[in-house]
Amino acid sequence: MLLNGNGSANGNGGANGNGNGGNGHEDGRRVTFGRAGRILITGGAGFIGSHLAERLLAMGSTVTAVDDLSTGRFENIAHLAERPEFRFVHETVMNESVMDRLVCESDMIYHLAAAVGVNLIIKSPVQTIETNVLGTEAVLRLARRYRRKVLIASTSEVYGKSDNHPYQEDDDRVLGPTARSRWAYAESKALDEFLALAYHKEYRVPVVIARLFNTVGPRQTGAYGMVIPRLVKQAVAGEPLTVYADGRQSRCFCDVRDVVRALTGLAESADAEGEILNVGSEQEITILELARRIIGLAESGSRIEFVPYQTAYDSDFEDMRRRVPNTGKIRRTLGWAPRISLDDTLREVIAEFTAKAAGAPAAGARKIAAARVIPA
Numbered sequence: 001m002l003l004n005g006n007g008s009a010n011g012n013g014g015a016n017g018n019g020n021g022g023n024g025h026e027d028g029r030r031v032t033f034g035r036a037g038r039i040l041i042t043g044g045a046g047f048i049g050s051h052l053a054e055r056l057l058a059m060g061s062t063v064t065a066v067d068d069l070s071t072g073r074f075e076n077i078a079h080l081a082e083r084p085e086f087r088f089v090h091e092t093v094m095n096e097s098v099m100d101r102l103v104c105e106s107d108m109i110y111h112l113a114a115a116v117g118v119n120l121i122i123k124s125p126v127q128t129i130e131t132n133v134l135g136t137e138a139v140l141r142l143a144r145r146y147r148r149k150v151l152i153a154s155t156s157e158v159y160g161k162s163d164n165h166p167y168q169e170d171d172d173r174v175l176g177p178t179a180r181s182r183w184a185y186a187e188s189k190a191l192d193e194f195l196a197l198a199y200h201k202e203y204r205v206p207v208v209i210a211r212l213f214n215t216v217g218p219r220q221t222g223a224y225g226m227v228i229p230r231l232v233k234q235a236v237a238g239e240p241l242t243v244y245a246d247g248r249q250s251r252c253f254c255d256v257r258d259v260v261r262a263l264t265g266l267a268e269s270a271d272a273e274g275e276i277l278n279v280g281s282e283q284e285i286t287i288l289e290l291a292r293r294i295i296g297l298a299e300s301g302s303r304i305e306f307v308p309y310q311t312a313y314d315s316d317f318e319d320m321r322r323r324v325p326n327t328g329k330i331r332r333t334l335g336w337a338p339r340i341s342l343d344d345t346l347r348e349v350i351a352e353f354t355a356k357a358a359g360a361p362a363a364g365a366r367k368i369a370a371a372r373v374i375p376a
């Protein structure tokens with residue numbers, strides 16, 4: 001079902017509560033939030049949000065996705081749009097009257113809406129700060145009003161450029177100067193964490209903070225600087241894979257299906273309430289090795305081209321050499337660990353980009369035309 005910001009539908013059926021479909025966790029851990037229920041996902045048409053919506057629907061929830069489609073795409077959720085237990089609201093989280101109604105009608109909120117990606121942050125620092133700070137503040141205020149639980153999607157960026165690997169949740173943070181706009185993302189997300197913890201402490205709003213490390217998989221776009229879709233697109237097109245600096249900087253990539261399994265587990269867990277937990281893979285790979293692996297798996301004839309950061313970004317761009325999580329806390333809390341290998345994820349992303357390059361119409365493109373999304 002599709003709604004505009006005023007809540008008038010061009011489908012039928014509201015997001016009616018269907019009760020809790022079982023409160024027990026598979027391994028007997030304490031659970032506060034039932035498996036089914038009425039769920040609001042902000043940023044629900046985004047990369048992670050769309051996979052989360054799929055998982056929650058499979059768990060028996062009704063799902064409302066609110067998204068302004070700034071970096072998200074309707075195609076990501078087009079395959080869900082006709083399901084009566086799913087609705088899409090094309091609106092910004094800054095619209096407080098719409099958000100008031102959506103939060104009131106929900107049992108729980110996954111707050112994923114944010115200005116995301118290094119390119120976007122450097123290009124639009126005002127939008128980054130305002131969306132990430134004011135949007136989160138609005139969600140928390142409404143969650144307090146209606147006593148709803150909120151999961152906040154934070155980021156490994158909050159650790160900044162600390163060399164103290166692997167990063168643990170209560171580590172000190174090392175950030176660059178405010179004059180460098182790339183740090184605005186880390187700081188705005190850190191402020192979200194402070195706010196969420198403050199609402200929890202002062203007003204007893206049930207919150208949980210997931211610090212996501214690099215999350216990858218189908219539907220991720222390279223348009224905002226994400227490395228895997230960017231390199232895969234180049235490999236599939238037979239173009240040089242552009243690796244920044246010497247390529248020895250490393251990252252840990254976790255499949256989005258593993259990440260959303262962690263998010264729903266955290267939302268259900270009583271032990272995670274009021275806590276910050278790292279979510280990611282501990283398997284480290286250099287960007288150069290990643291590029292070579294993509295070329296191999298894609299059976300591409302592309303070569304690798306090294307590009308200085310200063311060419312790709314501003315002259316004062318700073319990057320982290322490594323970013324490795326310690327995931328002991330979420331392992332202890334949920335028994336969670338990633339299950340999908342990087343190679344399996346890469347194969348899927350390569351298949352997705354190969355199909356696109358061959359001119360296969362995006363499934364959502366046809367439906368978007370048929371459904372005619374009502375603009376906010």
Ligand SMILES: NC(=O)c1ccc[n+]([C@@H]2O[C@H](COP(=O)([O-])OP(=O)(O)OC[C@H]3O[C@@H](n4cnc5c(N)ncnc54)[C@H](O)[C@@H]3O)[C@@H](O)[C@H]2O)c1
Nearest residue numbers: 043046047048067068069070071072092093113114212215
């Ligand atoms: N993908 C990663 O590797 C990663 C890593 C760390 C943290 N995160 C966090 O996970 C969340 C989801 O990120 P993603 O990777 O899916 O990116 P994404 O860009 O696909 O998702 C963000 C979504 O929020 C929407 N949005 C932005 N501003 C909005 C607003 N004002 N109102 C309503 N919707 C708005 C966008 O249109 C988009 O659909 C973000 O909070 C991000 O900070 C992602």
